[in-house]
Amino acid sequence: MPALVEEGRAKVNLSLRVVGRRADGYHDLESVVAFADCADRLTLEPGGELRLATTGPLAAACGETSDNLVFKAAKLLADAVPNLKLGAFALDKVLPVAAGIGGGSADAAAALRLLARLNNLSLDDPRLRKVALATGADVPVCLFSRACDMTGVGEQLLPLALPSMPCVMVNPRVPVATKDVFQELGLRNGELLVGATDVLEAPAWPEQGGSIADWVEVLETVANDLEAPALRIEPVIGDVLGALRSSAGVKLARMSGSGATCFAIYGASAGAHAAAETIRRDHPGWWVHAGTLS
Numbered sequence: 001m002p003a004l005v006e007e008g009r010a011k012v013n014l015s016l017r018v019v020g021r022r023a024d025g026y027h028d029l030e031s032v033v034a035f036a037d038c039a040d041r042l043t044l045e046p047g048g049e050l051r052l053a054t055t056g057p058l059a060a061a062c063g064e065t066s067d068n069l070v071f072k073a074a075k076l077l078a079d080a081v082p083n084l085k086l087g088a089f090a091l092d093k094v095l096p097v098a099a100g101i102g103g104g105s106a107d108a109a110a111a112l113r114l115l116a117r118l119n120n121l122s123l124d125d126p127r128l129r130k131v132a133l134a135t136g137a138d139v140p141v142c143l144f145s146r147a148c149d150m151t152g153v154g155e156q157l158l159p160l161a162l163p164s165m166p167c168v169m170v171n172p173r174v175p176v177a178t179k180d181v182f183q184e185l186g187l188r189n190g191e192l193l194v195g196a197t198d199v200l201e202a203p204a205w206p207e208q209g210g211s212i213a214d215w216v217e218v219l220e221t222v223a224n225d226l227e228a229p230a231l232r233i234e235p236v237i238g239d240v241l242g243a244l245r246s247s248a249g250v251k252l253a254r255m256s257g258s259g260a261t262c263f264a265i266y267g268a269s270a271g272a273h274a275a276a277e278t279i280r281r282d283h284p285g286w287w288v289h290a291g292t293l294s
Contacts, residue, residue: 001046004114007039008106009145010095011138012169012256012263012293014215015222018185020192022153027182030194031150032205032219033141034162034293036169040107041092042070044114050074050086056093061175063097069108073135077115080127085118096287098175100230100257102138109142129155138257147294149205161208163215164294166272170244170279171261171287172236181258184229193225216251216265223254230259237262243283247275265293 095103137154147162249271253264276290
């Protein structure tokens with residue numbers, strides 16, 4: 001059987017509200033999630049035991065194979081599905097690690113899609129959904145890699161009709177651990193950050209056909225609640241936001257996820273590419289991508 005290939009597209013949190021911390025320690029979130037046109041590439045050679053090889057410009061940042069979410073997702077699915085066919089994974093790693101864009105989660109989701117194809121499983125198979133959530137909070141949304149409103153601990157997904165948005169994504173090549181950002185946020189078990197009134201008055205997202213301007217107008221009314229604690233941990237995030245917010249034609253700029261990657265939305269692709277070139281010139285050590293979110 002020929003090798004199977006999937007892309008692990010970068011996830012971007014256009015908004016991220018922390019509703020509160022549950023009694024079990026997990027945080028309830030509400031986030032508008034989009035996906036970028038930059039991605040890792042995952043290949044599966046069917047047959048034999050489960051294996052994983054990592055290559056690409058950022059392979060060294062992936063750590064031990066046993067800790068990789070591709071490996072974790074595959075093992076969990078093998079435990080859930082009797083006689084699951086496995087094989088050798090090869091990951092071409094181009095997305096920054098611990099960057100707030102779900103790179104590891106996107107890779108794990110790509111692994112689940114590959115194994116689903118190999119084993120004739122539907123992506124709606126409840127075992128696949130359960131394994132995705134057990135692998136990581138961002139894996140369920142990455143499984144389908146389509147724009148949605150994500151709530152709960154990542155398991156509740158409402159599809160959204162997002163237009164194609166020209167964007168620039170920038171990472172200062174400084175890893176930020178999600179657990180450290182939530183620790184800095186400082187919520188106690190059972191503590192709410194968003195009250196019942198805030199939930200009832202949550203913004204209504206634009207319907208099918210909504211323009212970039214429509215989306216930016218609504219997104220400006222919400223924020224990323226993790227931006228402030230992440231800035232306290234890594235102040236360089238402020239430099240990234242400053243570079244994006246000072247660029248010509250920018251409509252909205254903020255941090256994605258728990259950082260340190262930040263993004264900016266533009267009205268036209270030419271503006272995004274011009275901004276990216278300027279940022280690359282001024283900050284040659286940063287990771288910069290100009291493309292689209294959808």
